[in-house]
Amino acid sequence: GAVVSQHPSWVICKSGTSVKIECRSLDFQATTMFWYRQFPKQSLMLMATSNEGSKATYEQGVEKDKFLINHASLTLSTLTVTSAHPEDSSFYICSASRLAGVWEQYFGPGTRLTVT
Amino acid sequence: GEDVEQSLFLSVREGDSSVINCTYTDSSSTYLYWYKQEPGAGLQLLTYIFSNMDMKQDQRLTVLLNKKDKHLSLRIADTQTGDSAIYFCAEIVAGGSYIPTFGRGTSLIVHP
Numbered sequence A: 001g002a003v004v005s006q007h008p009s010w011v012i013c014k015s016g017t018s019v020k021i022e023c024r025s026l027d028f029q030a031t032t033m034f035w036y037r038q039f040p041k042q043s044l045m046l047m048a049t050s051n052e053g054s055k056a057t058y059e060q061g062v063e064k065d066k067f068l069i070n071h072a073s074l075t076l077s078t079l080t081v082t083s084a085h086p087e088d089s090s091f092y093i094c095s096a097s098r099l100a101g102v103w104e105q106y107f108g109p110g111t112r113l114t115v116t
Numbered sequence B: 001g002e003d004v005e006q007s008l009f010l011s012v013r014e015g016d017s018s019v020i021n022c023t024y025t026d027s028s029s030t031y032l033y034w035y036k037q038e039p040g041a042g043l044q045l046l047t048y049i050f051s052n053m054d055m056k057q058d059q060r061l062t063v064l065l066n067k068k069d070k071h072l073s074l075r076i077a078d079t080q081t082g083d084s085a086i087y088f089c090a091e092i093v094a095g096g097s098y099i100p101t102f103g104r105g106t107s108l109i110v111h112p
Helices: none
Strands: A004-007 A010-013 A019-025 A032-038 A044-051 A067-073 A076-081 A090-100 A102-107 A111-115 B004-006 B009-013 B018-024 B030-037 B043-050 B055-058 B061-066 B071-076 B085-093 B106-111
Touching: A004 A090, A010 A019, A019 A032, A019 A090, A019 A111, A032 A067, A032 A076, A044 A067, A076 A090, A102 B030, A102 B043, A102 B085, B004 B085, B009 B018, B018 B030, B018 B085, B018 B106, B030 B061, B043 B055, B043 B061, B043 B071, B071 B085
Parallel strands: A010 A111, B009 B106
Antiparallel strands: A004 A019, A019 A076, A032 A044, A032 A090, A067 A076, A090 A102, A090 A111, B004 B018, B018 B071, B030 B043, B030 B085, B055 B061, B061 B071, B085 B106
């Protein structure tokens, strides 16, 4: 299967600072990239959907000014958590998708964010 | 909109078969996926089935689809302790937004 990487895998930051998370599709060009948030023992919560070169589409309740998404190329998307607060601590997972006969969606390994 | 339901827990003995069930609501042309998530990791695509299929087998994994009841199952033969993880069912409606709808995940615990 295709490989999606995320960097960093974990990060600890102080309240009020900003953190950038990168998501890369390593061996394919992604039609669409998704950002999810996952709380302990819960399912994935979709935050936003982004296509290369266009603005991200945010889900209801997700602050676009707080969670900045940049989709610079078909293989790279970034999520920046601005002015992070402890309640932003979570596991953030990206996925990259392509339509290759069937719709395929591959997930990154996730980034554990802890805001102190 | 779409809704995907799964039971939350399943406990099996090592060597037995595991069956994880999922129900979905959209009867349109649909892709249905099974993902595995180990602790602290992302989701690993295990297998998928299109709604015009009834069954798909891949080594120890068998996916059965009952379109009439909108019921999907994942059977893991000869379950091993390494299969302990959370298994997510997901649905994508073809021709729509291609945004998947995930179930809440079934936590599979395999004990010796």
